[in-house]
Amino acid sequence: NAGVTQTPKFQVLKTGQSMTLQCAQDMNHEYMSWYRQDPGMGLRLIHYSVGAGITDQGEVPNGYNVSRSTTEDFPLRLLSAAPSQTSVYFCASSPVSGGSYEQYFGPGTRLTVT
Amino acid sequence: AQKVTQAQTEISVVEKEDVTLDCVYETRDTTYYLFWYKQPPSGELVFLIRRNSFDEQNEISGRYSWNFQKSTSSFNFTITASQVVDSAVYFCALSEAFGNEKLTFGTGTRLTIIP
Numbered sequence: 326n327a328g329v330t331q332t333p334k335f336q337v338l339k340t341g342q343s344m345t346l347q348c349a350q351d352m353n354h355e356y357m358s359w360y361r362q363d364p365g366m367g368l369r370l371i372h373y374s375v376g377a378g379i380t381d382q383g384e385v386p387n388g389y390n391v392s393r394s395t396t397e398d399f400p401l402r403l404l405s406a407a408p409s410q411t412s413v414y415f416c417a418s419s420p421v422s423g424g425s426y427e428q429y430f431g432p433g434t435r436l437t438v439t
Numbered sequence: 440a441q442k443v444t445q446a447q448t449e450i451s452v453v454e455k456e457d458v459t460l461d462c463v464y465e466t467r468d469t470t471y472y473l474f475w476y477k478q479p480p481s482g483e484l485v486f487l488i489r490r491n492s493f494d495e496q497n498e499i500s501g502r503y504s505w506n507f508q509k510s511t512s513s514f515n516f517t518i519t520a521s522q523v524v525d526s527a528v529y530f531c532a533l534s535e536a537f538g539n540e541k542l543t544f545g546t547g548t549r550l551t552i553i554p
Contacts, residue, residue, distance in 0.1 A: 358542070360544075365448075367443075367545055367546040367547050368530065368532075368544040369544070370543075415484065427474065428486075428542060429486075430483065430484040432482070432483055
């Protein structure tokens, strides 16, 4: 099993450009989410999905779009990149149940917006 | 609203010393889950432990132990006989009972073990 994979590992964008961060998991997990990690702020939830076709906003959704057409994939789209979106982005997945399972994290994507 | 506070931003100890990382949480839920994750210098996030709010038993796993106290809303993490490989950023996190969507992280504690 590959677990949770993210591409690319590193990306540099100019202000105003758009791009998609890819996330895939092969564990058949229903729940997937995106976090951003900034110095001194821990990880903050951007968007999440509890299954194909279902997405919702987290704590810091502005400037990002998501969709979930398959169980495996959960891409994160930056519509018009801004320097404030310079961050490390982590995708995570977990099974859904009445309890809260650990979330399996991908290796992260380091994004710099100039 | 949920909140997790890790007041210790950075800690340095000499190898083989014991060290405790503090975590204080706030939630209105009566059922919730607490987690600890480790982020080594390589950057990945490594799951260490999950504890639900009904289970206040302390847990020990090798050199790691966790002390969960609902009365003080704390879930502290102790490393005994620290080693250089323990150097990392440690995150405490909290989630609601039904679903993982509200996983709230603390700001992390950077632990440095000095050889």
